[in-house]
Amino acid sequence: MKQEQSSNLLEQEINTQLNIYIMKKVFKSIFATSAIIALFASCGGPSGSNKGALSGNAAEKVYVAPGEHDSHYAFISGGFSGQLSVYGLPSGRLFRVIPVFSQDPEKGYGYNEETKPMLMTSHGFIPWGDSHHPDISQTEGTLDGRWVFINENNTPRIARISLKTFETEEIIEIPNSAGNHSSSYVTENSEYVVAGTRFAIPFPQRDMPINEMKGNFKGALSFLSIDQETGHMDIAWQIKMPGFDYDKCHPGRGASSDWFFFTTYNTEESHTLMEVNASQNDKDFIAAINWKKIEEYVANGGGTKTPAKYAHNNWDDDTHTATTTWENEVLVVDPTEIPGAFYFLPTAKSPHGCDVDPTGEYIVGSGKLAAAMTIHSFSKMIKAIENKSFDGDAYGIPIIQFEAVNYGMLTQPGLGPLHTEFDSRGNAYTTFFISSEVVKWNIKDLKIIDRHPVYYSVGHLMIPGGNSRTPDDKYMVAMNKITKDRYLPTGPEVCQSAQLFDISGEKMELLLDFPTIGEPHYAAGIAADKIEANTTKIYRLADNKHPYAVKSEAETKVVRKGNEVHIYMSMIRSHFSPDNIEGVKVGDKVFFHVTNLEQDYDVPHGISMIGANTSELLIMPGRTSTFTWNPKQVGVWPFYCTDFCSALHQEMQGYVRVSPKGSSVPITYTLDDEVPGTEEEF
């Protein structure tokens, strides 16, 4: 924020306006606030004041003057929208919704011919997904801004999104997995992105009685290798773990960077009424897995190639077209065959978050149903392994004695801990779903420093870099599942939201509420300067290798192939070429292959055709995109540009004449009553 630059006069005016606004708000919210405080006080929860926008100071901290840029990007998952949203911090302004796992008619994603293959799976074309945990690629434990990965929970998939183009470049399906939830976290140098199953299932799938689950179902934890040049993912191996539920995971860092930690629940292996039956054990496990050892084992020929059919969808930036490759096997690793690579760390009741502090020494398990939070010590774990301080095993995996690995417990922290992130000063910040608060505590001395209510029922939180070696200490975003009275009501369905805190001081300061798309499950944040300068502005027309691209109006044409009609069309401010097309017949399948000839920043054009059963196309400068149209009615049908592109945008339109089936009207196409490209000289 470069707000200091604005003139004093302007600042004064802004402040006055803000003050008036704030005053109004104060009065309006006094009743609500006291009601909330009363609520918390009455149920014995934490009390705290709903300050935030009440202080002019907070308003200044989130004010990004018109034309100024935010200091951070926040990538917030869209949950059941299936997408990934891009916000600015501290303003909380939404910049873009990146389509990932769901069709998006606004951008033609999943509707145009080029992107349809992105949504292909072994179950066929799936138009929707449930996106959960974005994680930014790292180099030496620091966010590097190359890619963001995100998992799809329902039809297990991992996507990779380019932070140059902010587009989904790859989606890979995860076989033998169900409820792909302990995903998509990357190792310190982005060697692997990890995808763990939440639900145990038969591995491989087979027809069997559900109540014979125990001992027969398994949990697949997959490690996907990442090509450092291209980002391409491949399932390097899949670990066949006992049939527990694997909820969340995190890589170690520094000394522990060879390890990955996964929380488990339903170690009871119950198959029904889980809310009771999966909550029997006082302790579940954090699984500690040495992935370097597995890498070595696999490099020496370990593991079993096992048949598995899954889709691997890749976006090619040159042809800007996606293709689906069918993979047919995975390398399966049996944990009992790699001694020294797998251990279980007993952890208080049904842990959700599994978070490793920036030093790599502390592993924090957030036991959703426990009175205290479990903090394990990595160095103690290594000693315990050396001393074989085990308490038996589970399916052949040694269980380390609780006392031998536990650093300590954070007692009475709040109700329903879910997730912890860190600052660079040795503090941890944990969300509590049931008591609706964020608690700041010191890791070393396990003392609570501050607690702040959130509105309401917080799930995850995010500190930019807060899951890396180098957290950024300025902001923390809490993502809430319930908003109730926080915004203007919009009928029974109201938004979910995020709340921004300033964490630079001793006390957390609530600065801002802002609504989110879908459910904001989880987020990743990064300083803007790590991304901003590398973003793509336009696609060079010269580099466009789309098979139906045109490089100039002279190349535009219409070609009939049986009952297929291919229109090679161009668009530029503010006309299409050709814009008069005849000879199309009822029953034809018409392909509009449209190239945007613009080479200037932020000049997309759109195109839509009356009666097309697809969506519009929104085409960036230098790109080609295709939609299909099956004309069903005779007549002269218009098409037009959907994106207001210039003062003559309303004139950006054309006509297609549709004749009856069997008509002899030949294919013709013109612009300004001339066939494009037939003029000798331009």
Add this chain to the structure above:
Amino acid sequence: MKIIILSLVTITALFFTSCGGEKSIESQQAEDTIKENVDEVIPEKTSETSDEMTNKGIGPISSIELGEIDDALAMTGRELFKINCTACHKFGKRYIGPALAGLTDRRSPEWIMNMILNPDVMVVEDPIAKALLEEYSSPMANQQLTEDEARAIFEFIRTRN
């Protein structure tokens, strides 16, 4: 912008009056004037021409030495022109932008180069370009060309002027 929008409204209104049924005299006249504008082929040299020729425009190019036409460079320029410019310009007639015939007689080489490389600023700050935008409504596109590419295009334009 207001002016543009207003005039769009008027034009649209005219189209509506002319829809279905006989053309009113007024709309016929309006159409004729529009036609006349379109038919006006090459901007006439005006008395200010000499002034205009000293205007170098605003942008990265402050001076160019012109020698004999370099045919190889012009050929390169021809290809670049085809891809980047023909969607909006023809030489012999007004299209989306002005006809480019006679261009080198009415604009300085530097102005032309700056118009190609820096049109966004030109149409806001340069008096000639500003007047052109007012007349054409559609903006001259910034095609993100390098100076070398623009220079090649300019060489090609010289061969056609």
